Amino acid sequence: MARTTERSQRGGHTGVSIEDVAAAAGVSTATVSRAVRGLPRVSPATREKILAVAESLGYVASSSASGLATGRTKTIGVLAPFVSRWFFSKAIEGADRELHARQYNLSLFNLGGHGSNRERLFSKTMVYKQIDALLVLCMALSHDEIEHLQKIDIPLVIVGGHVEECPYIGIDDYAAASTAVRHLIDLGHTDIALLHGDDETDLNFDVPRVRIQAFQDVMHGAGLPVRPEWDVWGDFTVHSGQEAFRRLWAPAGPKPTALFCASDEMAMGVIFEANKAGVRVPEDLSVIGIDDHDFSDAMGLTTVGQRPDQQAELGTKMLLDELNGMAGSVHSVVAPHRLIVRRTTAPPGRTGARA
Amino acid sequence: MARTTERSQRGGHTGVSIEDVAAAAGVSTATVSRAVRGLPRVSPATREKILAVAESLGYVASSSASGLATGRTKTIGVLAPFVSRWFFSKAIEGADRELHARQYNLSLFNLGGHGSNRERLFSKTMVYKQIDALLVLCMALSHDEIEHLQKIDIPLVIVGGHVEECPYIGIDDYAAASTAVRHLIDLGHTDIALLHGDDETDLNFDVPRVRIQAFQDVMHGAGLPVRPEWDVWGDFTVHSGQEAFRRLWAPAGPKPTALFCASDEMAMGVIFEANKAGVRVPEDLSVIGIDDHDFSDAMGLTTVGQRPDQQAELGTKMLLDELNGMAGSVHSVVAPHRLIVRRTTAPPGRTGARA
DNA sequence: TTGTAAGCGTTATCAT
């Protein structure tokens, strides 16, 4: 009560504090603290009263204060190289779902795609001491970064890509890519091209590598040739898919009858560009992607689908469980993928399978 | 020094504190505080030494502690009904750019699109006392919510939609929609349909309304009829664009030669579906959207472009300036839009303008 | 069941 007065004297723009509630309810701050957090040692009567008072005063605990006292911020960080690319925005949505359902906050760190402010992120005031756990989306981490993260010892999980030494959640990229290529082969294709992805941050991130490897293995396994001139490259964007198509079609010489793209966005770019060039899909060229992007169904794109939102949601759940004392909650898990056959793939030759 | 020892005794898993640095540098915590924050009253010599010690110890200030002491969290909240829709993901990227450039954190609140957890957000521990300012993306706020926000008195700006009583940043929707419709009319179209958007959260959010109004005004102004059966509805997604096309084309009767869509994503849905139905774009149907989505260029979609990332970046800048003492920084501004003519619009009739 | 009081790591106000 005396306290309250003191505070008011210096312009209490900070809002209602626990002391105000305690005073108004005629109890100690300790009791208020227990009551509002739903902790055991409070009689039903006082709890009720305190809750009522708190409500009427519009009390809400200061996160800074409780953070200081408990050493926990109740927020987890989400590290993403991009936010407007399909995989990432979906994953962020998934993480957010789980987080806010459990009263945690989501602090977003966008690395801008170019590793630009990476250094700042790890060494300076950013990630560190602001979050209780970290969800990394599909990014390679340098050895130093991993070491740093381990030193500060917060739960960590990677979604959408494998990183040595770290628990990760994601599809089996080798299997997913194999499935895609096999679908093409099963359709009767023998002249199959590859549009593989490549991360512009030239770190040891091996999702692209694994997909390439799968392509080659399946082709070789089927006794099919892998032609270097049918191997093009993109950065996972629609735009790069367009460019890739042009690079593939520009030179004289035989053309493939099918193309496996390492992502749906690139596959779409290919299809848009093929349309412009008068190359019919799937009659002249079958196209398959990976992801099952929001637009894929509308475009009729055959793909190998995955659910980044569910992957991130699961990763977040693990992190939260770990924080809630369930040690060992965080571990690697391989997420499901499934072939979704639509209208951009068909047997080779003039007889398209189009309905 | 004595302090340090004490802390270590109880397992100093909290990390390096300001006291540790002070002790190691042989100065007081006050001086360390000034030094690390770059404040004036520190001699170059001591500052240098302190910085070196801090660096070597890996010191980084606890955000909770300084938050408690200063009353500021150094994080701003971003409220978004969706994150994986184009406008929002771009806006988030823009906000993040400005924020992290100025050492602020971005706390993301995703309302899940259905107003589901709105209540929790405003009344409970969420937004309140966790953030220094709030950036609202394209959402309607109820009067109560606005009142609440004003009571807690944090800077606030809305991006991508007008809300009474609040400063907002966004394009002039009336002008943008008018531009689109006029483009169609200039091309010679007279039978123009409208695919308007509608927010599922049935709040007083008037972006859709304004675009509809503009359509009607321009049509009337040109002496053109507005047919109710050519007025269809969507929720801004590709999927709803597909459905809208079907609804438009299903009934018998005359068909429009042009369609104005309130968003590019819907326009794309229309085009995909038109393709399936054998309706050629633009020969049989011209289509124009609003946004300039990442895919629009690849698809050749004519549209009225806007830059949500820049809008959000500007809004964020205003918020931060306001927080930095520049009172009056936050104010409404209308962002630019521009007509981008590509390949989905052409004069009506059998002679498409397609190259 | 409830209260007391000692932190938690900074910042900020005075002194010096």
Place this chain on the structure above:
DNA sequence: ATGATAACGCTTACAA
């Protein structure tokens, strides 16, 4: 230029 020291608002033994 630097140093004590009192807040900041909450949590949490430990007492009562």
